Amino acid sequence: MAALTRADLEARDAQDPLAPFRERFDLPEGVIYLDGNSLGALPKATVERIHALVTREWGQDLIRSWNLHGWIDLPQRVGDKIARLIGAEPGEVIVCDSTSANLFKVLAAALRLCPGRHVILSDTGNFPTDLYMAQGLVDLLSHQYELRLVDERDVLDAIDEDVAVVMLTQVNYRTGYLHDMATITRAAHERGALVIWDLAHSAGALPVDLNGCHVDFAVGCGYKYLNGGPGAPAFVFVARRWQEQALSPLWGWMGHAEPFALELEYRPADGVRRMLCGTPPILSMAALEVGVDMLLEADIQAVRRKSVALGQLFIQLAEQELAPFGFELASPRDPERRGSQVSLRHPEGYPIVQALISRGIIGDFRAPDILRFGFAPLYVRYVDVWDTVAALRNIMETGAWDRPAFRVRGKVT
Amino acid sequence: MAALTRADLEARDAQDPLAPFRERFDLPEGVIYLDGNSLGALPKATVERIHALVTREWGQDLIRSWNLHGWIDLPQRVGDKIARLIGAEPGEVIVCDSTSANLFKVLAAALRLCPGRHVILSDTGNFPTDLYMAQGLVDLLSHQYELRLVDERDVLDAIDEDVAVVMLTQVNYRTGYLHDMATITRAAHERGALVIWDLAHSAGALPVDLNGCHVDFAVGCGYKYLNGGPGAPAFVFVARRWQEQALSPLWGWMGHAEPFALELEYRPADGVRRMLCGTPPILSMAALEVGVDMLLEADIQAVRRKSVALGQLFIQLAEQELAPFGFELASPRDPERRGSQVSLRHPEGYPIVQALISRGIIGDFRAPDILRFGFAPLYVRYVDVWDTVAALRNIMETGAWDRPAFRVRGKVT
Numbered sequence: 017m018a019a020l021t022r023a024d025l026e027a028r029d030a031q032d033p034l035a036p037f038r039e040r041f042d043l044p045e046g047v048i049y050l051d052g053n054s055l056g057a058l059p060k061a062t063v064e065r066i067h068a069l070v071t072r073e074w075g076q077d078l079i080r081s082w083n084l085h086g087w088i089d090l091p092q093r094v095g096d097k098i099a100r101l102i103g104a105e106p107g108e109v110i111v112c113d114s115t116s117a118n119l120f121k122v123l124a125a126a127l128r129l130c131p132g133r134h135v136i137l138s139d140t141g142n143f144p145t146d147l148y149m150a151q152g153l154v155d156l157l158s159h160q161y162e163l164r165l166v167d168e169r170d171v172l173d174a175i176d177e178d179v180a181v182v183m184l185t186q187v188n189y190r191t192g193y194l195h196d197m198a199t200i201t202r203a204a205h206e207r208g209a210l211v212i213w214d215l216a217h218s219a220g221a222l223p224v225d226l227n228g229c230h231v232d233f234a235v236g237c238g239y240k241y242l243n244g245g246p247g248a249p250a251f252v253f254v255a256r257r258w259q260e261q262a263l264s265p266l267w268g269w270m271g272h273a274e275p276f277a278l279e280l281e282y283r284p285a286d287g288v289r290r291m292l293c294g295t296p297p298i299l300s301m302a303a304l305e306v307g308v309d310m311l312l313e314a315d316i317q318a319v320r321r322k323s324v325a326l327g328q329l330f331i332q333l334a335e336q337e338l339a340p341f342g343f344e345l346a347s348p349r350d351p352e353r354r355g356s357q358v359s360l361r362h363p364e365g366y367p368i369v370q371a372l373i374s375r376g377i378i379g380d381f382r383a384p385d386i387l388r389f390g391f392a393p394l395y396v397r398y399v400d401v402w403d404t405v406a407a408l409r410n411i412m413e414t415g416a417w418d419r420p421a422f423r424v425r426g427k428v429t
Numbered sequence: 430m431a432a433l434t435r436a437d438l439e440a441r442d443a444q445d446p447l448a449p450f451r452e453r454f455d456l457p458e459g460v461i462y463l464d465g466n467s468l469g470a471l472p473k474a475t476v477e478r479i480h481a482l483v484t485r486e487w488g489q490d491l492i493r494s495w496n497l498h499g500w501i502d503l504p505q506r507v508g509d510k511i512a513r514l515i516g517a518e519p520g521e522v523i524v525c526d527s528t529s530a531n532l533f534k535v536l537a538a539a540l541r542l543c544p545g546r547h548v549i550l551s552d553t554g555n556f557p558t559d560l561y562m563a564q565g566l567v568d569l570l571s572h573q574y575e576l577r578l579v580d581e582r583d584v585l586d587a588i589d590e591d592v593a594v595v596m597l598t599q600v601n602y603r604t605g606y607l608h609d610m611a612t613i614t615r616a617a618h619e620r621g622a623l624v625i626w627d628l629a630h631s632a633g634a635l636p637v638d639l640n641g642c643h644v645d646f647a648v649g650c651g652y653k654y655l656n657g658g659p660g661a662p663a664f665v666f667v668a669r670r671w672q673e674q675a676l677s678p679l680w681g682w683m684g685h686a687e688p689f690a691l692e693l694e695y696r697p698a699d700g701v702r703r704m705l706c707g708t709p710p711i712l713s714m715a716a717l718e719v720g721v722d723m724l725l726e727a728d729i730q731a732v733r734r735k736s737v738a739l740g741q742l743f744i745q746l747a748e749q750e751l752a753p754f755g756f757e758l759a760s761p762r763d764p765e766r767r768g769s770q771v772s773l774r775h776p777e778g779y780p781i782v783q784a785l786i787s788r789g790i791i792g793d794f795r796a797p798d799i800l801r802f803g804f805a806p807l808y809v810r811y812v813d814v815w816d817t818v819a820a821l822r823n824i825m826e827t828g829a830w831d832r833p834a835f836r837v838r839g840k841v842t
Contacts, residue, residue: 044487049493058488063480070479074658075455075471079791087659110704114707116681117530124569140693145682145707148695152680156537156569165693175601238710245487246500246711267565268529269558278795280553280578282561294527295652297713298659299479378492383691424745 625649
C-alpha cells in the first residue's frame with residue numbers, strides 16, 4: 017500500500033497515548049469493531065459493576081438500595097459526569113428515558129418559550145426518530161406548529177422570524193457531517209429562535225461546548241460513544257438560564273419537587289431534575305456510569321485528535337486502494353466538518369458490508385448505499401483501519417461480496 | 430398467640446404448593462421481605478442471565494445481538510408473556526419505557542377516541558405519578574380537558590356524560606383497596622367512556638382479566654410483583670379493537686412501521702408495537718423477562734389464594750396481638766376488595782417501620798401514618814407473617830420504636 021506500510025501504523029499505535037484504553041474493553045478475538053457509533057463496546061469494569069449491582073444491591077439490600085447505594089441520585093450523578101464531556105455545568109444534565117422521549121420534553125418546553133412563532137426547523141439528515149417525535153408533538157398540538165426540513169447545508173439561511181426552535185443532530189448519522197454548533201446557535205439566537213442539539217454521535221467522540229456555544233437544550237444517547245450498553249438511558253441538558261421556565265410535558269413523579277411526599281398535584285422540581293419522569297432503569301443506568309467514568313479518564317481533545325487521524329487515514333487509504341471499485345466518499349473530507357465516522361457510498365454497499373462482517377470487520381450499512389465505519393478512539397487502532405481497507409480491497413478484487421447469502425437483509429445491520 | 434401457633438404456620442408452609450419458588454430467589458439471610466410491592470426480590474436465574482447478556486451478547490456479539498439474540502423482539506416477546514398474566518392476547522401488550530410514560534401515551538390516545546368529552550376521571554387514591562402525567566397532558570393541551578378526582582368509593586357514581594376516560598390504578602398503593610374492574614369498566618362503557626387501568630400492584634399478584642372485562646387500555650410496572658429489578662421497564666396494553674385507531678403521541682422510531690427504513694415521515698407500526706418509542710434498555714428488559722418467566726410457571730390462582738391467606742392471617746394476628754397499641758387496619762378487611770398487601774395506620778408509623786427494619790423485617794411507610802406490608806406469595810411464608818406480628822408486638826411492648834435514630838427520614842422508605 018504505497019509509501020505507508022502496516023508497520024508504520026503499528027508504530028503509531030505503539031505511540032498512541034490512548035492505546036492503553038483498548039485493554040479495558042472486553043472485545044471479541046479477531047474482530048475489528050467499527051460500529052461503536054451504533055453500540056459501543058463493553059468496558060471490562062461493567063461486568064463486575066453489574067454483577068455487584070444485581071447480587072449485592074438488588075439481591076441483598078433490596079429496596080434499601082435506593083438510599084444505601086444512591087440509586088435515587090443516579091440520574092443526577094451520571095448527568096453531572098456527562099456534563100463534563102459536553103461543556104455543561106453540574107446540575108444542567110440528567111440521565112433518563114430515551115433520546116426520543118427527552119427530545120419530546122425539551123421540544124415541548126422550547127416551543128412554549130417562543131410564543132408567536134410556529135416553525136420547528138430541522139434538516140433532512142437528522143436521525144428520523146427526532147423528526148418523528150417532532151411530528152408527533154405537532155400532531156398532538158393540532159398542527160399549531162410546523163416541522164420544516166431543509167438540506168443540512170441550508171440550515172443557516174432557513175432560520176427566519178417564523179422559526180421557534182432549530183432542532184438538529186450535531187453529527188449526521190449517515191454521513192458524519194458535523195454541524196457548526198457555535199455559528200448556528202448564534203444565528204438562531206440573533207433571529208429570536210432557540211436551539212436543541214442532539215449529541216447522539218458527539219458525546220464521548222468529540223469535544224462539545226454547550227455553554228461556550230450558549231446552547232439552550234440538548235439531548236444525547238448513552239449507548240454509542242459513551243459505551244453504556246444496549247439501550248442505555250439517554251441524557252438531557254437544560255441551560256441553567258432556562259431551568260425555571262422550561263417545563264417538560266411528561267410530569268412524572270421523579271420530576272416532582274418532592275417525589276416521596278406523594279402529593280396529588282404536580283410541582284416541578286427545581287433545576288434539571290424536573291426533566292425526570294418515571295422510575296429510572298437502574299441496571300442500564302449503572303452500566304452507563306461505568307462507560308462515562310472511563311471516558312472522563314481520557315483527554316477528550318486526545319480522543320478527537322485520534323478520531324480525526326483515524327478518519328483521515330481511512331480516507332487516504334480508501335482513495336488509494338479502492339479507486340477502481342466504484343466507491344465514493346460520502347463524508348466530508350474536511351475533518352472540521354466530520355464526526356468520528358467515515359462513510360462510503362457504493363451501489364452494492366449492503367453485500368459488501370456483509371462480506372466484511374463475515375471476515376470479522378464490523379461496520380454497518382444504511383440504505384440506500386451507505387457503508388458506515390465508526391472510529392471509537394478508545395478501542396480502534398490505526399492497524400484496524402489498514403486491515404479494513406485491505407479487506408475491502410480483497411473483497412472487491414475477488415468478488416467475494418457477490419454471494420446470495422450476503423444479500424439477505426436482517427432487521428438491524 | 431392464642432390457639433394458632435408458629436408450628437401451625439410452619440405446617441402450612443410445608444404444605445404450600447408455592448413454597449418451592451422461594452428457593453429460586455436470592456433472598457438475604459435473616460430478612461423477612463415484605464416490600465415486594467415496591468421492589469420485587471432477585472430471582473437467582475437473573476444473575477446468570479444478566480451476566481450472559483453482558484459478557485456474551487453485548488461483549489462478544491456486539492451490534493449483531495439485535496438480530497442474533499433477538500434484542501429487537503424483546504419488547505414484544507416479554508409483552509406477550511405478560512399478556513398471559515393479565516388476561517390479554519399475544520400482540521396486545523408490549524414492554525417499554527416507564528409506567529408514567531406509557532400512561533401518557535394511552536391517555537392521549539384514549540382522549541382522541543372520545544371527541545366532545547372533556548373529563549379524565551380518577552380517584553384520590555391513585556398513585557400520584559398517574560395524576561401528574563394526566564395533569565401534564567391537560568396542561569400541554571391548553572386545558573381543553575380536566576382531571577376530576579373523586580374518592581375511590583365514588584368512582585362509579587362519578588362517571589357522567591362528560592367523562593372521556595376513567596383512569597384508575599386497580600390496587601391502591603397505600604391501602605391495597607382493590608377496584609372492581611369488571612363493574613367499573615362496564616359502567617364506563619355504558620356511559621360512553623373508555624377505561625385505562627394501571628396494574629402496577631396487580632400484575633403478578635392476582636389474576637387480571639383485561640379482555641374478560643373488555644378493558645380498553647392498561648399499563649403496569651415491571652419491578653414490583655414481576656420481580657424485574659429496580660426500574661425495570663413497564664408495559665402497555667391496547668385492546669385489539671383499538672389498535673388501528675389508537676395513536677401514541679410519542680412517535681419514536683421503534684414504533685415506526687419500518688424503523689430501519691429510516692424514512693423522514695412517521696408511519697405507525699401495526700398493532701401494539703406503535704406504542705414503542707426509543708431504543709429499549711436491553712439489560713433491564715432482559716432482567717424483567719426472567720421474573721416474568723418465573724411467574725408464568727406459577728398458577729396465578731394459587732398465587733392469589735396464598736396472597737389472600739397471608740393477608741387474612743396478618744389481619745387476624747395483628748388484631749389479636751396489637752390491639753392495645755393503637756393500630757388501625759387501613760386496608761379492606763374483605764379480601765375481594767384487597768390486593769396483595771395489608772396496611773396499618775399508626776401515628777408513630779414511621780419510627781415503628783424503622784424499628785422493624787432494624788430487626789430485618791422490611792415493610793415500608795407512606796405518609797402520614799401508613800405501615801405497608803406486601804405479601805409476594807412466591808417468597809413470603811406464613812411464618813414470616815407470624816414473626817412480623819410478633820416483632821411488632823415486641824417493639825410496641827418494649828417501646829423499642831421510640832428512638833431518635835428511627836425518626837430520621839430518608840428519601841425512600
